[in-house]
Amino acid sequence: MTEPTRLRPGDARAHGPTVADTLRQDRYPPPAPLLEQCYAFLGDAPIPVSRYTSREFFDREMRQMWSRAWQWACRLEHIPDIGDRYVYDIGPYSIIVVRSGEGDISAYHNTCTHRGTRLLDSEGSGYGQAITCPFHGWSWHLDGSIRNIPGRWDFPHACEATHSLRPVRCETWGGFVFVNLDPAARPLTESLDVLPEHFSHFPLEQRRIKLHVQKKLPANWKAAQEAFMEAYHNFETHDAPNGGNAQYDIFGKYVSRFIHNIGTYSPQSLDDYPGEKWRQPTLSEEELLGILAVFGVQRSNVPEGESARDIAAGDLRRSLGERLGIDLSDASESMLLDSIEYHLFPNMFLFPGLGVPMVYRFRPDGERVDQCIFDLLIMEPMPEGQEHPEPPEPVHLEVDDSYTEVQELRWLGPVYDEDTGNLALQQRGLASGAIEGITLGNYQEARIRRMHLTLDEFLSASEAGND
Amino acid sequence: MTDEYVHIANADEVAQGKTLVAQVGDREVLLCHTSEGYFAVDNQCSHAAARLCEGKLKGHKILCPLHGAAFDVRNGSALSRPASQPIATYPVRVDDAGIAVLVGEVD
Numbered sequence: 113m114t115e116p117t118r119l120r121p122g123d124a125r126a127h128g129p130t131v132a133d134t135l136r137q138d139r140y141p142p143p144a145p146l147l148e149q150c151y152a153f154l155g156d157a158p159i160p161v162s163r164y165t166s167r168e169f170f171d172r173e174m175r176q177m178w179s180r181a182w183q184w185a186c187r188l189e190h191i192p193d194i195g196d197r198y199v200y201d202i203g204p205y206s207i208i209v210v211r212s213g214e215g216d217i218s219a220y221h222n223t224c225t226h227r228g229t230r231l232l233d234s235e236g237s238g239y240g241q242a243i244t245c246p247f248h249g250w251s252w253h254l255d256g257s258i259r260n261i262p263g264r265w266d267f268p269h270a271c272e273a274t275h276s277l278r279p280v281r282c283e284t285w286g287g288f289v290f291v292n293l294d295p296a297a298r299p300l301t302e303s304l305d306v307l308p309e310h311f312s313h314f315p316l317e318q319r320r321i322k323l324h325v326q327k328k329l330p331a332n333w334k335a336a337q338e339a340f341m342e343a344y345h346n347f348e349t350h351d352a353p354n355g356g357n358a359q360y361d362i363f364g365k366y367v368s369r370f371i372h373n374i375g376t377y378s379p380q381s382l383d384d385y386p387g388e389k390w391r392q393p394t395l396s397e398e399e400l401l402g403i404l405a406v407f408g409v410q411r412s413n414v415p416e417g418e419s420a421r422d423i424a425a426g427d428l429r430r431s432l433g434e435r436l437g438i439d440l441s442d443a444s445e446s447m448l449l450d451s452i453e454y455h456l457f458p459n460m461f462l463f464p465g466l467g468v469p470m471v472y473r474f475r476p477d478g479e480r481v482d483q484c485i486f487d488l489l490i491m492e493p494m495p496e497g498q499e500h501p502e503p504p505e506p507v508h509l510e511v512d513d514s515y516t517e518v519q520e521l522r523w524l525g526p527v528y529d530e531d532t533g534n535l536a537l538q539q540r541g542l543a544s545g546a547i548e549g550i551t552l553g554n555y556q557e558a559r560i561r562r563m564h565l566t567l568d569e570f571l572s573a574s575e576a577g578n579d
Numbered sequence: 580m581t582d583e584y585v586h587i588a589n590a591d592e593v594a595q596g597k598t599l600v601a602q603v604g605d606r607e608v609l610l611c612h613t614s615e616g617y618f619a620v621d622n623q624c625s626h627a628a629a630r631l632c633e634g635k636l637k638g639h640k641i642l643c644p645l646h647g648a649a650f651d652v653r654n655g656s657a658l659s660r661p662a663s664q665p666i667a668t669y670p671v672r673v674d675d676a677g678i679a680v681l682v683g684e685v686d
Contacts, residue, residue, distance in 0.1 A: 193635070195635070197647075234659050238647040239634060239635035239637065239647065240645065240647045241644050242644075243647075244647075
């Protein structure tokens with residue numbers, strides 16, 4: 113056994129075969145980005161607990177990060193026709209995204225320029241050929257210009273220059289509309305790191321929202337999203353064998369990734385985990401295939417010389433391809449089975465895989481330090497040329513509701529209950545003041561540290577600017 | 580005002596996701612074809628003077644063109660501000676002869 117102390121920090125890895133080993137052995141070559149590996153040690157200092165519990169820190173995040181970072185507001189298919197609009201709320205801020213012309217998308221502060229009333233009350237989809245304040249009836253064209261001011265004789269001092277709707281920067285990528293409240297923000301592409309290149313292999317434009325579940329979670333938004341940034345918890349939280357040797361990549365300040373294999377696992381990666389589970393004896397190929405029945409894999413026997421991963425992928429190439437109406441005959445084992453998760457700072461997760469094709473978003477619930485909103489979308493690929501259907505309305509779940517109430521989630525319902533079930537405990541533990549900082553693994557939890565380092569850059573840059 | 584079903588459209592006239600306005604007696608009725616079937620509501624928003632036919636049907640919601648108030652076309656209930664009062668709904672009959680609505684006495 114290698115002594116971790118003799119390696120430089122960040123150099124140690126789990127024992128046994130790696131994700132890269134599995135991908136190299138797969139029969140169908142994966143898209144090139146999945147073979148990339150990119151990790152560098154980012155430090156091992158504790159992350160202060162106050163980041164998750166303090167009002168003062170929360171307010172700094174609002175003032176200096178949320179008001180300056182690009183963030184996903186809605187999908188293009190939420191606003192297909194001129195006049196369609198979508199309200200996106202973040203903390204005290206509210207933004208209207210509107211289809212203002214055939215190929216034009218605009219965004220505005222959801223605030224009346226007369227006396228400050230919020231123009232549109234609730235988050236989500238809407239429609240109108242004008243935007244009208246419910247207080248005195250001031251209204252604006254879709255391009256933000258003034259349409260009507262009732263009793264205009266009394267407002268000789270109000271004109272386009274002063275009373276158009278306040279614009280918000282917006283740009284699109286991958287079928288998503290992003291907004292940025294900072295008029296001087298750098299272009300969105302500078303915050304996407306490798307995403308445009310990597311996702312040219314897995315186009316998100318051609319995906320549809322099959323299901324949208326929006327749940328409130330009892331923890332700071334960062335604690336909640338960090339529960340989804342590593343697979344180290346799989347053994348204890350999910351009673352699952354395949355997180356111990358996951359691959360973690362940091363592609364830049366804004367983008368990180370993990371890949372963990374499904375349909376195979378590394379017993380050696382669990383060598384110092386409690387008990388003999390999954391090591392003595394190891395899972396047979398038949399048992400591994402049995403775990404994959406939830407993916408819709410029909411076969412249950414693994415012939416000599418084949419693996420559960422081969423059989424499951426072969427089954428899904430046919431059955432998933434038929435269900436989606438897409439030719440998946442060249443799809444790699446990794447794309448069909450693995451959990452491949454990209455994170456885009458500050459709060460967006462993208463899964464390019466076909467078996468687990470999710471998108472996540474985490475953000476504070478209003479201005480609550482200790483509660484957040486988790487948007488979970490299942491985004492299925494569509495046949496080329498097919499138009500997007502109208503997206504489904506979100507299913508809303510409160511803190512105490514269970515994901516199993518959403519039948520369409522099927523086997524994922526209990527999994528998300530497990531993922532989110534520790535959060536209230538963690539937030540309470542953090543709030544107790546017993547520890548001053550949380551500790552992160554150098555490799556498996558490096559994505560969390562990267563996120564905090566980038567957050568620090570936002571916070572310190574703003575402070576410098578304020579001096 | 581009538582107490583009988585009045586034919587307002589042929590069976591294939593209104594595609595799913597679309598609406599059609601019909602004058603029945605002294606009333607404008609908005610027929611909405613949703614994934615759950617046909618529903619008929621009053622064409623007038625309960626909040627301000629706006630015709631809902633100029634708005635948009637999204638799922639089972641009709642959205643007012645003026646302020647974006649949303650109503651559930653299945654029961655007429657107001658789903659979002661600034662509307663708080665419901666809009667009237669009318670029974671719809673679909674058969675070989677087409678689509679008919681009953682605009683009886685208003686409650």
